Amino acid sequence: MKSFAFAVGVLAMPAILHAQAPAGLAEQADTALEADRMAWDFVEGITTEVGPRMPGTEAEARGRKWAMAWLEANGFANVANEPYMMQTWLRREEEAEIVSPFPQPMAITALGNSASTGPEGITAQVVGLPSYAALQALPDGALEGKIAFITHDMRVTQDGSGYSFAGPARWTGPAVAASKGAIATVIRSIGTDNHRTPHTGGTNFPEGTRPIPAGALSNPDADNLERMLERAEQVRMKLVLTPQVVGETESGNVVAEITGRDVSLPPVLLACHLDSWDLGTGAIDDGAGCGIIAAAAKNVAATGQPLRTIRLLFAGAEEVGVFGGAAYARAHGDEPVAVAIESDFGADRIWRIDTNFAESNEGLHNRLAEAVARFGVAPSTAVATGGADIGIARDQGTAIIDLQQDGTRYFDLHHTPDDTLDKVDPAQLRQNVAVWTQVVGILANEAGSIKPAE
Amino acid sequence: MKSFAFAVGVLAMPAILHAQAPAGLAEQADTALEADRMAWDFVEGITTEVGPRMPGTEAEARGRKWAMAWLEANGFANVANEPYMMQTWLRREEEAEIVSPFPQPMAITALGNSASTGPEGITAQVVGLPSYAALQALPDGALEGKIAFITHDMRVTQDGSGYSFAGPARWTGPAVAASKGAIATVIRSIGTDNHRTPHTGGTNFPEGTRPIPAGALSNPDADNLERMLERAEQVRMKLVLTPQVVGETESGNVVAEITGRDVSLPPVLLACHLDSWDLGTGAIDDGAGCGIIAAAAKNVAATGQPLRTIRLLFAGAEEVGVFGGAAYARAHGDEPVAVAIESDFGADRIWRIDTNFAESNEGLHNRLAEAVARFGVAPSTAVATGGADIGIARDQGTAIIDLQQDGTRYFDLHHTPDDTLDKVDPAQLRQNVAVWTQVVGILANEAGSIKPAE
Numbered sequence: 001m002k003s004f005a006f007a008v009g010v011l012a013m014p015a016i017l018h019a020q021a022p023a024g025l026a027e028q029a030d031t032a033l034e035a036d037r038m039a040w041d042f043v044e045g046i047t048t049e050v051g052p053r054m055p056g057t058e059a060e061a062r063g064r065k066w067a068m069a070w071l072e073a074n075g076f077a078n079v080a081n082e083p084y085m086m087q088t089w090l091r092r093e094e095e096a097e098i099v100s101p102f103p104q105p106m107a108i109t110a111l112g113n114s115a116s117t118g119p120e121g122i123t124a125q126v127v128g129l130p131s132y133a134a135l136q137a138l139p140d141g142a143l144e145g146k147i148a149f150i151t152h153d154m155r156v157t158q159d160g161s162g163y164s165f166a167g168p169a170r171w172t173g174p175a176v177a178a179s180k181g182a183i184a185t186v187i188r189s190i191g192t193d194n195h196r197t198p199h200t201g202g203t204n205f206p207e208g209t210r211p212i213p214a215g216a217l218s219n220p221d222a223d224n225l226e227r228m229l230e231r232a233e234q235v236r237m238k239l240v241l242t243p244q245v246v247g248e249t250e251s252g253n254v255v256a257e258i259t260g261r262d263v264s265l266p267p268v269l270l271a272c273h274l275d276s277w278d279l280g281t282g283a284i285d286d287g288a289g290c291g292i293i294a295a296a297a298k299n300v301a302a303t304g305q306p307l308r309t310i311r312l313l314f315a316g317a318e319e320v321g322v323f324g325g326a327a328y329a330r331a332h333g334d335e336p337v338a339v340a341i342e343s344d345f346g347a348d349r350i351w352r353i354d355t356n357f358a359e360s361n362e363g364l365h366n367r368l369a370e371a372v373a374r375f376g377v378a379p380s381t382a383v384a385t386g387g388a389d390i391g392i393a394r395d396q397g398t399a400i401i402d403l404q405q406d407g408t409r410y411f412d413l414h415h416t417p418d419d420t421l422d423k424v425d426p427a428q429l430r431q432n433v434a435v436w437t438q439v440v441g442i443l444a445n446e447a448g449s450i451k452p453a454e
Numbered sequence: 455m456k457s458f459a460f461a462v463g464v465l466a467m468p469a470i471l472h473a474q475a476p477a478g479l480a481e482q483a484d485t486a487l488e489a490d491r492m493a494w495d496f497v498e499g500i501t502t503e504v505g506p507r508m509p510g511t512e513a514e515a516r517g518r519k520w521a522m523a524w525l526e527a528n529g530f531a532n533v534a535n536e537p538y539m540m541q542t543w544l545r546r547e548e549e550a551e552i553v554s555p556f557p558q559p560m561a562i563t564a565l566g567n568s569a570s571t572g573p574e575g576i577t578a579q580v581v582g583l584p585s586y587a588a589l590q591a592l593p594d595g596a597l598e599g600k601i602a603f604i605t606h607d608m609r610v611t612q613d614g615s616g617y618s619f620a621g622p623a624r625w626t627g628p629a630v631a632a633s634k635g636a637i638a639t640v641i642r643s644i645g646t647d648n649h650r651t652p653h654t655g656g657t658n659f660p661e662g663t664r665p666i667p668a669g670a671l672s673n674p675d676a677d678n679l680e681r682m683l684e685r686a687e688q689v690r691m692k693l694v695l696t697p698q699v700v701g702e703t704e705s706g707n708v709v710a711e712i713t714g715r716d717v718s719l720p721p722v723l724l725a726c727h728l729d730s731w732d733l734g735t736g737a738i739d740d741g742a743g744c745g746i747i748a749a750a751a752k753n754v755a756a757t758g759q760p761l762r763t764i765r766l767l768f769a770g771a772e773e774v775g776v777f778g779g780a781a782y783a784r785a786h787g788d789e790p791v792a793v794a795i796e797s798d799f800g801a802d803r804i805w806r807i808d809t810n811f812a813e814s815n816e817g818l819h820n821r822l823a824e825a826v827a828r829f830g831v832a833p834s835t836a837v838a839t840g841g842a843d844i845g846i847a848r849d850q851g852t853a854i855i856d857l858q859q860d861g862t863r864y865f866d867l868h869h870t871p872d873d874t875l876d877k878v879d880p881a882q883l884r885q886n887v888a889v890w891t892q893v894v895g896i897l898a899n900e901a902g903s904i905k906p907a908e
Contacts, residue, residue: 048681051558059558104505104513104735107871195649196734196871220874224735227502280650281558281678417561417650420674 022303025441026371032299033375033434039291040426042070043347046274046290047281047421054278055317056088056249063274067254067290067314074298076256076312083252084327086317089113091200091278092242094215096186099123099236102228106221108186109279110241111170112202112320115211117184121240122147122213124183128229132169135176144181147237148173149229151188151222159352160345160407166190174203174214184213184239188222193412196220200277201415202320213241251275251316253324256294258301260309260444266338266398267309268443270297270436271325271389273318273344280419284410288424288432289343290314296436306444308338315389318344319415325389333392339399339443339450342387343432345407346414347424350377350435352404354384357451361399364442364450368401371438375431377403399451401443403435476757479895480825486753487829487888494880496524496745497801500728501735501875508732509771510542510703517728521708521744521768528752530710530766537706538781540771543567545654545732546696548669550640553577554690556682560675562640563733564695565624566656566774569665571638575694576601576667578637582683586623589630598635601691602627603683605642605676613806614799614861620644628657628668638667638693642676647866650674654731655869656774667695705729705770707778710748712755714763714898720792720852721763722897724751724890725779725843727772727798734873738864742878742886743797744768750890760898762792769843772798773869779843787846793853793897793904796841797886799861800868801878804831804889806858808838811905815853818896818904822855825892829885831857853905855897857889 046053046066053063064081071079089112096108124147129135131152150173154166167190174185189199198216205211217225228235254274260267272289276282290312297310315324353372358365358381369379384402386393393400406428413419443450500507500520507517518535525533543566550562578601583589585606604627608620621644628639643653652670659665671679682689708728714721726743730736744766751764769778807826812819812835823833838856840847847854860882867873897904 044681048678048685049556051552051556051678098505102503102505194872194874194876196651196874197649220872220876223876224502224505224874227498231502418648418674420648420650420678422648422674422677 021442021445024303025438028299028303029434029438032437033430036295036430036433038295038298039288039429039433042291042294043283043287043424044421045070046287047283051281052278053274053276053282054090055275055320055323056086056251060251060275060316064252064254067274071256071294074294077259079256081252081254082327082331083250084323085248086251086323088246088249089320090244090246092244093119093240095240096215096217097238098228099238101232107196107198107218108215109198109200110243111174111200111214111216113205113211114203114214114241114243116242116244117213117239119240119242121238122184123236123238126225126229126235126237128226132173135173138180141181143177146182147239148177148182148185149225150185151226153188154190154192154411156192156408158406158408159404160410163190163411170201170203170216172204174212175205175209178210178212182212187216189216189219191219191411191414191416194219195418197416197418199415200279213239215239215241251323253316253328254314256312258297258306258310260306262307263309265308266336267311268440269311269313269337269340269390269393270440271313271315271340271342271387273315273324273389275317275319277319277415279415279417281421282419283421283424284346284413284419285415286344288347288429292343292432292436295433296440299433299437300441300444303441307447308444310440310444313389318388322388325391329392329395333395337393337396337398339401340386340390340393341401341403342390344387345405346410347429347432348406348409349428349431350403351406352378352380354380354382354402354404356384356400360452361450364446368439368442371442372435375435377435401439403439405432475896475899478757479892482753482757483888483892486891487884490749490884490887492749492752493742493745493883493887496748497737497741497878498875499524500741501737505735506732507728507730507736508544509729509774509777510540510705514705514729514770518706518708521728525710525748528748531713533710535706535708536781536785537704538777539702540705540777542700542703543774544698544700546698547573547694549694550669550671551692552682552689553692555686561650561652561672562669563652563654564697565628565654565668565670567659567665568657568668568695568697570696570698571667571693573694573696575692576638577690577692580679580683580689580691582680586627589627592634595635597631600636601693602631602636602639603679604639605680607642608644608646608865610646610862612860612862613858614864617644617865624655624657624670626658628666629659629663632664632666636666641670643670643673645673645865645868645870648673649872651870651872653869654733667693669693669695705777707770707782708768710766712751712760712764714760716761717763719762720790721765722894723765723767723791723794723844723847724894725767725769725794725796725841727769727778727843729771729773731773731869733869733871735875736873737875737878738800738867738873739869740798742801742883746797746886746890749887750894753887753891754895754898757895761901762898764894764898767843772842776842779845783846783849787849791847791850791852793855794840794844794847795855795857796844798841799859800864801883801886802860802863803882803885804857805860806832806834808834808836808856808858810838810854814906815904818900822893822896825896826889829889831889855893857893
């Protein structure tokens, strides 16, 4: 009878049986909101016991080893290091000073992929450019022999869109300045704080362009340089930036799983990145993200073995060119992913849920939105595009969810020495874990395609 | 008749005639609150055109030259440089790293008067001490061969009293640690922020004690080191601090005056300091103070020539041992001062007025308190003791007023690279100028003794 009843049940409502989240999921998520310690344990541990984890370095390797031991200690299955080789750029000396007419030092940091000035440095006139557009509008040769100063400022936005607006000054500003003759570029930090801690980050010299020394001034220093340019006909700066490309070194991704009941089903992929810039200790970028996804996976497992495998990707070398995410896509591109979600925007509260299947799977989209509403998370009509390390999901055209975190404070700290544990608010971190627990628990127990072909 | 009437007036109410503040004073102060630009002009100018002004250096000398030109351009009389010689200590390399068991760099800065580790640095075990009292309680020899880590924390207080509570860890902690065998000392920054910008400041090795290398970690680094000490039996740190005493160099005070109608009367002395620590640009400590006192003096002069001379002292070399204030007291000790006031606590609003003559001259005390009440300044029963650079007034036992500024934010910035112009709130700066204008205007037109002998 039991067996018959079961069979009838399966036949009568297979979707419901498979689709149903485990009975205790909501309670587990509610408990996480009040009491989760696991995400904090990860971010506290890795920032204290490892610290900065610059891509391609021994410190990043120590981070992988530490994370693998932590994942194993917390009962994850199939914990593995997946190494790959990469070109590694390292920061060395970095100094800037105004030599005339108002001599004083300035706080600077090199941008990733910056060329070197050589140890003797370079001294040249500074040309101020109020925006990236003003730089682009310059005629060829306009910056010949000069240091370009792009002082495009950035304002606080909750959704991080200010980064997209100001970011080009860093991403491609130095290459554009080089193409117009500049011998170096300094930018106003792509950041929203007023501290003397400049924001690093990668810049890109496309194939065929000439790399030049490129650094970011802190916002107070950029303010000061702007004032100097208003007061003097000519301002001259000395710049010493001696970063090096040290050649090919090993980096790696760490993967781990909560094995599902049906391993033939494509897994739910949760991603973060384990590397960090060298200036801080990688707490909000992105120790917190790895802690959040691991804690959520464990919370889901605590409500019973999920239908689908939950796969964690702690990517390597995100900061300097998404080398880890690319290696993962190469290695696993032919393994279908059911849905991918990434946590890589700090540790502040999630305020919005976006998916890319609102039309193709409206029922699931609405179910997810309803399930997280009690945590203050609003639905949206924006289409999720996913984080940097889940390119595999974009390649496969599969389901993606963005659990949007509040970015109001994020760019005060992003890529600075101030990315440290004390910036993580434990209560907001727990809200992240609660929302992720709820969402991952539903997805990992969803039998049907999450983003059906339309 | 005119002459007779005047004589009658003098005879009938001499105190009132002389004691009366000029008719336009209140209006002048009110206007300052809305529109004063002069204090801002000073602090913007000196931070932009000079920058850091480390005592005894060429940069401090440029600061004096700049300030003298500014004072002359603004119509002050008797602008003068009063040079003196001093022993000059300069910061050089500064690096700290944990070498085991959790290798990572830490943000450190040398304390003024720190000894050098030599360029090769020193490596030793760290001993954590939760407070200055815990350090004092250690038996002799307890720190033999160790690096003492004093992690006495500091909380925000409006009146700055947190500095008195935590300060000894910096002022004398290294000397006490040395007396117990420590080969170096690192302290938690004496500051209330959570940025990776450690707070420098002077430490003192009394005659007969052995100077050792001494630095401050930023608060996030001190947090991290505390966590490490909780997790590991032994934590080892490498410290490279190579400051130098470069020998005797010239420093100086800048003085300037608004000449009074009766130069036989002792002047009103207004003080600030022109030097700054090398890490920031000396905006809140103490460019703002010099701007405030100069603007107030000019505002008073704008209401008519004051009875008493108003004398400005822009002291040199306050930060490293009040050399300027001491030189001023030596040079001018036999010239009586009527009353002294110093501005050296940032640029945030004045919230309280203290005098040291509430008992001996209750009428004037109350008149001052009533005159500034409209700017939100409360009277108090605290007895004013004056700032560092007006030792001359303490030596003379003369009148002192403290216009207490709000210190809530001050120790976030104090002695860090973050002491820059953007931290000055123009509205609060103007409130300072308004209150000083009102107070100085009354004092400079007061004929009688401000603090009569009791």
